[in-house]
Amino acid sequence: MARTPTALLSPADQERRRALRTMKTIALSALLVLAAVFVVSFALQGRYPWLAYVRAAAEGGMVGALADWFAVTALFRRPLGLPIPHTAIIPNRKDEIGRTLGEFVETNFLSGDVVRTKLESTEIASRLGAWLADPAHAERVTVEASAMASGVLRALSDDDVRSVLEDLAREHLIAPAWGPPLGGWLTRVVASGAHHHAVDLAADSIAAWLEGNRASFEGLVSRRLPSWVPRVAHRFVDDTVYKEAVTFVAAVRADPDHPARHAIDGYLARLAENLQHDPATIGRLEDAKVAVFDSPRVRELAGEAWNTVKTGLLAALGDPDSGLRRRASSALSEIGERLTTDAALQRRVDTWVSDAAVFLVDRYRHDIASIITDTVERWDPAETTEKIELMVGRDLQYIRLNGTIVGALAGLAIFSIATALLGT
Known part of the structure; x- marks a missing residue:
């Protein structure tokens, strides 16, 4: 040999x-x-x-x-x-030895009971918490996680990401009908009166706009009067329209039981009903939705949003003094402190780790043991x-x-x- x-x-x-x-x-x-x-x-x-x-x-x-x-x-x-x-x-008998060794490891080590017994005797959460509570260790985890996340972001193809986002949007936003769910939501809003605050806000905003835009009413109606009507009449008409608008808005603001408020309630109730049961209304909403999402400008904005998010994340992940890195390190230290002091949290984490490990071992122990067999066969x-x-x-x-x-x-x-x- x-x-x-x-x-x-x-x-x-x-x-x-x-x-x-x-x-x-x-x-x-x-x-x-x-x-x-x-x-x-x-x-x-x-x-x-x-x-x-x-x-x-x-x-x-x-x-x-x-x-x-x-x-x-x-x-x-x-x-x-x-x-x-x-x-x-x-x-x-190299291959047979490898198979026997793999079976031995699978039977005697990769057993759910063996793994659970070992993990239950180990204070995993407490030890992990004590390790993470050290700021240097928390910073180390942050550095490694940032490097991994940066690598993943750089490896991602922008075109592939945009394609995935588009597919997700079509599957979860465009394909489902918006009318019935939106109508049901609007029905609950009207029934609870939650929209009244929005009406109040709209009335307040209109009143503020009227107060600061008096000149916008000059010629709004008077320009449609015959040319032989005196200029004084023009000014009178415009002033009248402006004052009526101010008076109307003030009345709506002051009176919770104003007819205009009831008209808005009735309109919203009818709209909610039509969104749920009127095919024509539902169809118009769906057409508008598809037109918006299929707009080239919307797709362009989605691509720009991804590029902005990606660039921002890479910059934050690569800067040791960025807010993201500092908050991540701080959060890890806080988690470590909680794991060392919170007995209930320790039990939950230990139980979760044990259950997860046992599940993985029971499900994949043959595959894990086959690593030994396959490796020995290749030698x-x-x-x-x-x-x-x-x-x-x-x-x-x-x-x-x-x-x-x-x-x-x-x-x-x-x-x-x-x-x-x-x-x-």
Whole structure:
């Protein structure tokens, strides 16, 4: 199996590779030492009978070292390159290991009960509140949120936004009929007398206009009189019309029961009725509505409004001293303070977070766990094997050392017991 060049490994992996090589050297050295001891003791045990015990220990140690070397090596590759069954387990069963790991995580970690138990034991709202209450943290959240919002605004196509706004306007403003709802609203207004304040305001406004625009009545009626009528009569007619208008408006203002007020009530009541039930009135209103919204000038104004809003938002989001940024930071700090002091709010937030997390886990836990499975399937077998070996291989070399020591002790014990029981 080809090794990844050292230059391509991370510093941490390079350190792991050095440690792995060191442990492999130590384990191999222990095996070679035992082999040398075995050869010497085997050759001299006839002259020195006690060396038989040393030989047995060395023999058992070699057996244990070789067995554990085979077991450790078989995890990552074929020992000596031989096609021995059930070896090179990790590269050959990488995908199955990924699926098993994904199922293990899904079953034991991505469980609604597990998530709820963990979240209920964690004071999420209180901790979040304490963190947000710090002005520096609130400012940090504001800065990050502003950067994200600015990025979204810049990424939006102005034409697409205008198209969406137009579609929304047609769906929610133009398509629904205005007549019946508007007529029902006007009926309630007339029945409650809420329009009387508007009539009073109109009368006051007309009276103020009449008082400041006396000259507007000059020639208003008199210009329609025959040319032979004297100029004095012209002035008299205009003055009379002006005074009558002032008198009429004053009477309407002074008398809540004035006939003109009743006439307005009757007109509004009839209009409300027609808006709800008269097809002709409803049709005229709909035609006027469509004409207004389809006007090129209205579309142009909508586009200008979006550009103005977008430019203003970008400027406010990009300025650390803008009112929007300052109010956002202040609001976040206030929310943090409330979360640290309001027990009822803490319970609501904790419950909401737990319910939301459990819902997401129950609904998408298989999709989340499949990330593990899909990721492992995309890994290269050789690279995956090397990564795993770098992570755990050093510890596995200790198994080889332990096998060497345990084998030596077992060989010595077996030989001693056999000698004691059966003799030489």
